[in-house]
Amino acid sequence: MLEDLRAQPGVPLDHLELLVGELRGLVQDAVWDTHLPDVVQHPGEPYPSYSLPREAELSGHHLGIASDRLRMAGATAEAQVNSLGQVENDRNEALSRDVPGTPVLVEPSRECMSAEHDSRPPSQPAYSAPERPLGHNPAMRAVQIVDLTGPDSALRVVELPEPEPSNMLTPGTGVVIDVHAAGVSFPEVLQSRGEYQLKPPLPFVPGSEVAGVVRSAPPGAQVKAGDRVAAFCGLGGFAETAVAAEFLTFGLAQELDFAQGAGLILNYHTAYFALVLRGRLREGETVLVHGAAGGVGTAALQVAKGVGARTIAVVSNDAKQRVAEEAGADEVVLLKEGWKDDVKTVSGGGVDVVLDPVGGDRFTDSLRSLREDGRLVVVGFTGGSIPEVKVNRLLLGNTEVVGAGWGAYVMGKPDLNREIGSAVNRMVDAGVIRPIVGERFSLEHAGAALEAIDQRRATGKIVLDVRAG
Ligand SMILES: NC(=O)c1ccc[n+]([C@@H]2O[C@H](COP(=O)([O-])OP(=O)(O)OC[C@H]3O[C@@H](n4cnc5c(N)ncnc54)[C@H](OP(=O)(O)O)[C@@H]3O)[C@@H](O)[C@H]2O)c1
Numbered sequence: 076m077l078e079d080l081r082a083q084p085g086v087p088l089d090h091l092e093l094l095v096g097e098l099r100g101l102v103q104d105a106v107w108d109t110h111l112p113d114v115v116q117h118p119g120e121p122y123p124s125y126s127l128p129r130e131a132e133l134s135g136h137h138l139g140i141a142s143d144r145l146r147m148a149g150a151t152a153e154a155q156v157n158s159l160g161q162v163e164n165d166r167n168e169a170l171s172r173d174v175p176g177t178p179v180l181v182e183p184s185r186e187c188m189s190a191e192h193d194s195r196p197p198s199q200p201a202y203s204a205p206e207r208p209l210g211h212n213p214a215m216r217a218v219q220i221v222d223l224t225g226p227d228s229a230l231r232v233v234e235l236p237e238p239e240p241s242n243m244l245t246p247g248t249g250v251v252i253d254v255h256a257a258g259v260s261f262p263e264v265l266q267s268r269g270e271y272q273l274k275p276p277l278p279f280v281p282g283s284e285v286a287g288v289v290r291s292a293p294p295g296a297q298v299k300a301g302d303r304v305a306a307f308c309g310l311g312g313f314a315e316t317a318v319a320a321e322f323l324t325f326g327l328a329q330e331l332d333f334a335q336g337a338g339l340i341l342n343y344h345t346a347y348f349a350l351v352l353r354g355r356l357r358e359g360e361t362v363l364v365h366g367a368a369g370g371v372g373t374a375a376l377q378v379a380k381g382v383g384a385r386t387i388a389v390v391s392n393d394a395k396q397r398v399a400e401e402a403g404a405d406e407v408v409l410l411k412e413g414w415k416d417d418v419k420t421v422s423g424g425g426v427d428v429v430l431d432p433v434g435g436d437r438f439t440d441s442l443r444s445l446r447e448d449g450r451l452v453v454v455g456f457t458g459g460s461i462p463e464v465k466v467n468r469l470l471l472g473n474t475e476v477v478g479a480g481w482g483a484y485v486m487g488k489p490d491l492n493r494e495i496g497s498a499v500n501r502m503v504d505a506g507v508i509r510p511i512v513g514e515r516f517s518l519e520h521a522g523a524a525l526e527a528i529d530q531r532r533a534t535g536k537i538v539l540d541v542r543a544g
Contacts, residue, residue: 217315218231218539219233222277224267225268229268230267233278235314237316242308242318243310244323245320248321249293250296250318251289251292252287252316252317252318253287254285254316255285256287256539256540257312257314259521259528260341260342260528260537261457263525273310280311282314284312284338285305285541287303288301288303289301289302292321292324293321298325303336306319313539315541325339325340328503330506331510334515335536338512339503343377343378346379348484348495349375349479350375350428351382353452357383357384360428361427362385362387362427362428363422363444364386364404364429365430365441366432366433366457367390367395367404369457370536373536376404377502378502388400388402389407389437390409392409395534415443418444425449427445427446428450428451429451429452431452433455434460434461434462435460436462439468442464447473448473449475451474452477453476511535512535513533514538
């Protein structure tokens with residue numbers, strides 16, 4: 076069927092349901108048939124993949140082809156993402172639940188950037204890393220997650236073939252980047268323990284964002300060879316060479332160094348998306364930012380400033396207070412008994428928006444900190460627990476709780492990414508955005524970088540210096 080898709084110039088719109096049904100059928104076949112897939116690393120391929128029976132092969136590449144066909148057939152972007160997301164969900168769920176010992180994912184999926192904690196048990200490692208000694212004719216140095224005992228013990232520095240110019244979001248095409256710095260984030264900590272929704276077969280190269288110099292770009296890209304860029308690659312960033320989708324690769328202003336560039340996309344695009352597009356933050360309003368010395372937190376303080384809002388940072392200790400101030404917080408409130416009352420006092424009665432990447436037991440007091448028409452934007456759960464809302468509080472306060480999952484929302488929308496990228500770059504040009512870089516580590520010490528986040532020691536953006544300069 077997928078061969079047919081390749082051959083056809085387009086799929087009529089009324090075949091959409093049929094197409095999705097067929098793809099779902101392939102997933103079921105792959106799982107329920109007796110063929111247990113082997114995981115293999117093809118030379119030149121960035122990620123290991125399954126060898127499924129020919130007729131049941133359903134890789135990200137095929138989903139990409141299907142996506143193209145759906146687009147040509149006139150399906151809306153939303154319909155495409157929903158349909159393909161549904162198929163991938165089925166596949167992942169079936170593979171993880173029903174075939175003991177079988178790895179979960181064939182290739183990274185487009186839902187990967189939206190994930191938080193996942194309660195499913197980790198899959199068994201499919202095979203161990205084909206490690207080779209470093210030092211002779213290395214094609215590319217990279218850090219792999221080789222087991223799920225993370226953070227530190229799960230990582231190895233290895234040699235790998237350089238990736239093909241293909242990103243999981245744009246199969247068969249992508250911007251190839253000589254990586255100078257790679258950003259480290261909470262999801263990599265979760266990935267090292269198999270607790271993240273995205274579960275590529277082991278071993279794999281983590282790293283969702285990088286800064287570096289373009290080696291090659293596809294026709295029509297907004298960047299070209301030799302450009303300094305910041306890019307979101309999803310996976311594969313902890314390496315000397317990475318590949319990103321064209322619409323998630325952005326020119327890096329001269330004012331920012333590579334370490335700052337490695338902290339620009341995940342945090343700042345999320346902050347802009349959460350505050351402006353989801354939280355409807357407006358000039359003159361007041362915003363409370365939790366985890367304000369962290370990556371998303373420092374970014375949110377600066378984006379809020381760029382919008383013309385007043386900022387109140389909530390942090391857990393004095394060192395983090397200094398980081399929040401450096402990031403431009405107008406007020407800083409220490410997280411202690413009664414913090415909500417301090418917020419009420421400094422805000423003059425309540426805030427318009429709360430940005431919450433932490434969750435946990437501070438949630439109810441965050442709701443109480445809102446003034447009428449206030450919005451609490453849910454971004455993450457570093458605190459470890461997912462709070463529940465008593466909705467009568469929303470009724471009584473005339474307030475809202477809004478979810479903001481950047482990855483899930485923007486990945487199928489190239490134009491929206493460009494719009495957010497332009498808005499962020501305008502704030503860079505205006506001098507409002509200056510990513511706060513925290514500790515820096517070499518590739519060899521990537522484990523220590525993950526531990527800094529895991530142990531709540533991180534301030535600003537943790538960065539791996541992948542190559543000098
Ligand atoms: N929704 C999205 O689209 C999206 C996008 C990017 C990231 N995220 C999520 O946003 C969250 C924050 O990411 P980040 O990069 O800002 O993380 P980070 O740099 O590690 O900062 C997180 C902050 O959370 C607070 N925290 C409270 N309890 C903690 C604990 N037990 N362990 C660690 N930190 C704790 C800490 O601040 P205090 O010590 O001051 O309390 C810390 O500074 C993560 O869950 C991440 O997955 C979501």
